[in-house]
Amino acid sequence: MKQYNFWFVVGSQFLYGNEVLETVEARAKEMAEKMSRSLPFPLLYKVTAKTNKEITDIVKEANYDDTCAGIITWCHTFSPSKMWINGLANLAKPYCHFATQYNREIPNDEIDMDFMNLNQAAHGDREHGFIAARLRMPRKVIAGFWADKEPLKRIGDWMKAAVGVAVSKDLKVMRFGDNMREVAVTEGDKVEVQTKLGWQVNTWAVGDLVKEMNAVTEAEIDALVKEYLSEYDVNTPNMEAIRYQAREEIAMQKMMDREGCLAFSNTFQDLYGMEQLPGLASQHLMAKGYGYGGEGDWKVSAMTAIMKAMGEGGNGASAFMEDYTYHLEAGREYSLGAHMLEVCPSLAGDKPRIETHHLGIGMNEKDPARLVFEGKEGPAIVVSLVDMGGRLRLIVQDIECVKPIMPMPNLPVARVMWRAMPDLTTGVECWITAGGAHHTVLSYDVSAEQMKDWARMMDIEFVHITKDTTVDGLEKELFLNDLAWKLK
Ligand code: MN
Numbered sequence: 187m188k189q190y191n192f193w194f195v196v197g198s199q200f201l202y203g204n205e206v207l208e209t210v211e212a213r214a215k216e217m218a219e220k221m222s223r224s225l226p227f228p229l230l231y232k233v234t235a236k237t238n239k240e241i242t243d244i245v246k247e248a249n250y251d252d253t254c255a256g257i258i259t260w261c262h263t264f265s266p267s268k269m270w271i272n273g274l275a276n277l278a279k280p281y282c283h284f285a286t287q288y289n290r291e292i293p294n295d296e297i298d299m300d301f302m303n304l305n306q307a308a309h310g311d312r313e314h315g316f317i318a319a320r321l322r323m324p325r326k327v328i329a330g331f332w333a334d335k336e337p338l339k340r341i342g343d344w345m346k347a348a349v350g351v352a353v354s355k356d357l358k359v360m361r362f363g364d365n366m367r368e369v370a371v372t373e374g375d376k377v378e379v380q381t382k383l384g385w386q387v388n389t390w391a392v393g394d395l396v397k398e399m400n401a402v403t404e405a406e407i408d409a410l411v412k413e414y415l416s417e418y419d420v421n422t423p424n425m426e427a428i429r430y431q432a433r434e435e436i437a438m439q440k441m442m443d444r445e446g447c448l449a450f451s452n453t454f455q456d457l458y459g460m461e462q463l464p465g466l467a468s469q470h471l472m473a474k475g476y477g478y479g480g481e482g483d484w485k486v487s488a489m490t491a492i493m494k495a496m497g498e499g500g501n502g503a504s505a506f507m508e509d510y511t512y513h514l515e516a517g518r519e520y521s522l523g524a525h526m527l528e529v530c531p532s533l534a535g536d537k538p539r540i541e542t543h544h545l546g547i548g549m550n551e552k553d554p555a556r557l558v559f560e561g562k563e564g565p566a567i568v569v570s571l572v573d574m575g576g577r578l579r580l581i582v583q584d585i586e587c588v589k590p591i592m593p594m595p596n597l598p599v600a601r602v603m604w605r606a607m608p609d610l611t612t613g614v615e616c617w618i619t620a621g622g623a624h625h626t627v628l629s630y631d632v633s634a635e636q637m638k639d640w641a642r643m644m645d646i647e648f649v650h651i652t653k654d655t656t657v658d659g660l661e662k663e664l665f666l667n668d669l670a671w672k673l674k
Contacts, residue, residue, distance in 0.1 A: 262306075280351050373573065418538045476491060
C-alpha cells in the first residue's frame with residue numbers, strides 16, 4: 187500500500203501582525219507533530235494561510251500529490267472565509283475541519299485582549315464552518331482538545347475512511363467470468379461506478395487463468411503449501427487438492443499483480459479447464475488484502491478490498507460474507523453467514539483448518555480444499571452496495587457476532603453467527619426494504635461512522651440500520667432519499 191499522509195492547513199490573516207503569525211505557525215507545527223504520534227497516518231503541517239492565493243495554491247498541490255489522502259483545517263485565529271472560496275471550490279481531496287484550540291483552559295490571571303486576539307478558534311472555526319456549509323462541501327467536523335484521546339481517535343478513524351477514498355479511486359477489479367446467470371443485485375453500471383467511485387472493472391478470460399495455472403512450477407507450489415501449513419491445521423489426507431489450490435492462488439495473484447488489481451471475482455458457472463472452484467486459494471488471497479466476490483459480484487469484491495485497506499494496518503478484519511440461514515428459536519434468534527467456500531480467515535475466532543469436501547454446485551471435477559473455522563465474537567457491521575439505477579446506495583447494518591451456538595459438525599465451510607440490529611426480524615424487514623443484497627462485507631474493524639464518512643466523500647446515498655431503526659422510520663427516510671437524490 188502507498189504511504190499516505192494528511193496535510194494540516196491552518197487559517198489566519200495579516201490583521202494581528204507578524205508576532206502572532208509566528209506563534210500560530212510554531213504552535214501548529216508542534217500540534218501536527220504531537221498529534222501524528224497518536225494517529226494512524228502522519229499529519230504534516232503545511233501552511234498558515236493568510237491569502238486567497240496561499241489557500242488556492244495549497245489545494246492545487248494537495249489535489250496533485252498522490253500521497254496526500256486529505257486535508258485537515260483549523261483556524262487558530264479568525265480567517266475571513268471569502269478567501270477560502272476559490273481554494274475549497276477546487277478541493278478534490280477529503281476534507282476534515284478540526285475545531286480545536288491550542289490551550290486547554292482559560293488562564294485566569296493571564297487573559298487579556300492580546301490573549302483574546304491570538305486564541306480565537308471559537309469564532310475563527312465558526313467563520314470557517316460557514317463557508318464550507320455555504321459551498322455544500324462534503325466534510326467531517328470534529329471538535330475537541332487536540333491532545334485528548336477521543337478527538338484523536340475520531341480523526342484517526344476519519345483518516346482511515348479517507349484512505350478508503352484514495353484506494354477506491356485507484357482500484358482495479360479483475361473479473362474471471364461474468365455475473366451469475368439471472369442474478370439482479372450483483373449487477374451494476376460499471377461506467378457509473380467508475381465515474382463515481384473510480385473503480386476500473388474489467389474481465390479476463392478463464393482460459394488465460396488456466397494457461398497461467400499450467401505455467402506455475404512445482405517449486406512455487408511447494409513454497410506456498412509450506413506457508414499454508416505454517417498458518418493452518420490440515421484436516422484432510424488430500425494434499426493434491428491443497429496443491430491445486432496453491433496453483434490457482436499463484437496464478438490469480440500473478441495476473442492481478444501484473445495488472446495492478448486489488449480485487450477479483452469469479453463464478454462457479456465458468457470454471458472451464460479448472461478442476462476446482464478456488465476456495466483456499468481465494469481465502470488466502472483475501473487474508474493478504476485482496477478483495478473477493480463470488481458469483482461474479484465485483485461490487486462486493488471491490489468493497490471488500492476498500493474496507494480491508496481502511497482497517498488496522500491497511501488489512502483489517504473485513505470479509506466477503508453471505509446471509510445463508512436463520513435460527514428462529516424465540517429469544518435466541520440468529521443469522522448464520524457463510525459461503526460455498528470463500529470466507530476470509532481474518533474473521534476466524536479459532537485456528538482455521540484445511541479440509542476437502544464434495545461441492546455439488548458448479549462444475550467441480552474434484553473436491554475443493556477450503557478453510558473451515560468459526561467467526562469470532564464481537565460487535566461488527568455488514569455492508570452492501572446496491573445500484574438503484576441512477577445512483578448507488580450503501581447500506582450498513584450493526585450486528586453482534588456470537589460464538590456459533592451449535593457445532594454443526596457436518597457443515598463443511600467457515601461460518602459466522604450474529605444478531606442483527608435492532609432484532610432479527612425487524613432487521614431483516616429493514617434490510618429487505620432498503621434492497622440490501624445477500625452478499626455483504628462483514629467487518630469487525632471498520633465502523634458504521636467510517637462507512638458514512640466514506641459514502642459522503644464518494645457522494646453516494648448512505649443508509650444505516652441501527653438498534654434504534656424502525657421499519658416506519660426507514661421507509662420515510664428511503665422515500666425522502668429517493669426525492670433528494672433525484673434533485674441532486
Ligand atoms: Mn454467493
